[in-house]
Amino acid sequence: MAASPNSKPASSAGDPEKEGIAAFLNPSEMHKLGRLLLLSRNKVEGNLAGAHRSPLRGPSSEFADHKSYGIGDETKHIDWRVFARTDRYFIKRYEDETNLRVYLVLDRSASMNYASGEGLTKFQFACHLCAAIGYVVVKARDSIGLFMCGEKVDVRMDTGNSFLHLNTLLKHVQAQPPGGGSDISRALHEIASSVRRGALVVVLSDLLGDEDEIVQALAHLRKQRHDVVVFQTLDPAELDLNLTKPCELQDLETGEALSVNPRVLADEYQELFGKFLEHYKRACAGMNIDYRIVPTNQQLESFVRAYLSERRRLSR
Numbered sequence: 001m002a003a004s005p006n007s008k009p010a011s012s013a014g015d016p017e018k019e020g021i022a023a024f025l026n027p028s029e030m031h032k033l034g035r036l037l038l039l040s041r042n043k044v045e046g047n048l049a050g051a052h053r054s055p056l057r058g059p060s061s062e063f064a065d066h067k068s069y070g071i072g073d074e075t076k077h078i079d080w081r082v083f084a085r086t087d088r089y090f091i092k093r094y095e096d097e098t099n100l101r102v103y104l105v106l107d108r109s110a111s112m113n114y115a116s117g118e119g120l121t122k123f124q125f126a127c128h129l130c131a132a133i134g135y136v137v138v139k140a141r142d143s144i145g146l147f148m149c150g151e152k153v154d155v156r157m158d159t160g161n162s163f164l165h166l167n168t169l170l171k172h173v174q175a176q177p178p179g180g181g182s183d184i185s186r187a188l189h190e191i192a193s194s195v196r197r198g199a200l201v202v203v204l205s206d207l208l209g210d211e212d213e214i215v216q217a218l219a220h221l222r223k224q225r226h227d228v229v230v231f232q233t234l235d236p237a238e239l240d241l242n243l244t245k246p247c248e249l250q251d252l253e254t255g256e257a258l259s260v261n262p263r264v265l266a267d268e269y270q271e272l273f274g275k276f277l278e279h280y281k282r283a284c285a286g287m288n289i290d291y292r293i294v295p296t297n298q299q300l301e302s303f304v305r306a307y308l309s310e311r312r313r314l315s316r
Contacts, residue, residue, distance in 0.1 A: 013127030014174050020167035023174060024131035029301050033132055034139045036308045040100050040200045040227045041290075100142040100200055101159045104130050105191060106173065107205035107233075109150040109182030110252040115296070116237030123178040125296040126204040126233045131170055132304045133202060138166045146172060149187035150180040181253050182209055188217035197225040204231045206238075207280060215283040222287045229290040232280065236297050241269045 014023030025033070068090060077091045112123035120128070130146075137144045143159035146169050155176055157169050184205050191201065201221055207214055207230075221228050237243060243262040250257045262269075277293065284291035292307065 013124045013177075014131075014170070019174065020170045021131060021135065021163070024128050024170060025135060029132070030135060032301055033135050033304065036136045036305060037140050037312065038100070038102065038133065038136050038142070038200070038308055039312055041288075041311075041314070099161065100137070100140075101145065101198070102133070102137045102142060102200045102202060103145045103147060103159070103191070103195060104133065105147045105149065105188070105201060105203045105205070106130055107150070107182065107184055107203075108148050108154065108176055108178045108180075109184070109208075110179050111182060111206055111208050112233070113178040113252055114235055114238075116235050116243070120296050121178075122206055122233045122235055122296055125294070125300070126231070127170075127173050128300050129204060129231065129233070129294070129304070130173060132300060134166045134169065136304070136308065137161075138163055144169065147187070147191055148173070148176050149184065150178075151183040151186070153187050153190050184209055185213040185217040188214070189220055192217070192220040192224050192226070195224070195226065200227045200229065202229045202231065204233055206234055207232050211276065211279050211283075215280070218284070218289060219287055222289065227290075228287075229292075230280070230284055231292055231294045232277075233294045233296065236295050238273070239293075239295060241266050241273075 016023075021030075068088070074091075079090050079092050082088070082090045106126060108123065112126065113121050115121040115124075134144045138161055141161055143161040144166055145159035146155065146157040147153055148155035155172055157172060160166075160169075184203075184207065188203070195201070203218075218228060218230070241262055246259070246261045248257050248259050281291055283289075290311065294303065
């Protein structure tokens with residue numbers, strides 16, 4: 001959607017007097033978020049003990065299945081209860097638990113700099129959401145990485161699982177205010193081709209652009225066997241066109257301006273924007289992508305808590 005007269009000048013996200021994690025999360029929020037967990041719905045591969053299922057078999061505590069005993073197998077893994085019932089030797093196999101690699105894909109195009117009131121812009125809210133997700137991930141000893149993109153990938157930061165790494169990541173976010181055009185589909189294709197399989201990719205964008213091309217790019221991520229979450233970050237005015245007076249709307253990416261009467265356009269806008277959102281909802285459901293519309297006027301910690309609780313239930 002184009003910007004209203006209340007759109008804000010480009011600025012970095014977070015508290016400008018602070019850096020890194022402290023610019024986005026206060027101690028109370030970190031305390032509450034530290035008890036949450038982001039689970040992958042896919043089996044993942046990693047090199048640390050963690051809370052996620054792995055496709056590799058190993059000596060963890062969670063039983064997976066049996067296999068027939070063969071030469072070279074250790075006798076300590078024989079299931080003697082099964083032997084007592086069948087008079088045959090079977091080996092217990094376990095699901096190894098491992099760490100998760102999470103990549104944040106943050107849209108920094110000019111359209112993300114929109115806010116209809118005095119609240120956060122879409123970009124600022126998305127940055128705070130990035131910080132919250134990153135904190136949850138690192139607290140669980142999983143790894144977090146970053147892509148920031150407009151017309152292409154502008155910033156790439158590989159995954160790490162320390163708070164020092166997260167702090168540096170969020171400093172990069174602060175240093176890259178929104179601006180320029182958008183080609184999120186191109187960026188997603190690039191990311192899909194560069195990230196090895198088995199990651200969790202979290203896309204934070206308003207998804208404004210060619211819907212079919214963006215859906216194809218999301219499909220590319222799924223083809224590479226990534227677990228994908230899409231947070232479509234939108235301003236309340238974009239969702240319901242709650243402007244009441246005639247105004248001039250300006251496209252933040254092209255500079256094109258249009259004088260409109262919102263009351264006259266409201267019904268048609270609701271129909272068209274509803275179809276726009278439904279297109280993404282159906283496409284993501286068909287690809288088993290976790291899709292959420294995220295209005296910027298909600299309380300961040302409550303949204304993260306509710307979402308992760310729901311995801312945990314669905315991951316069982």
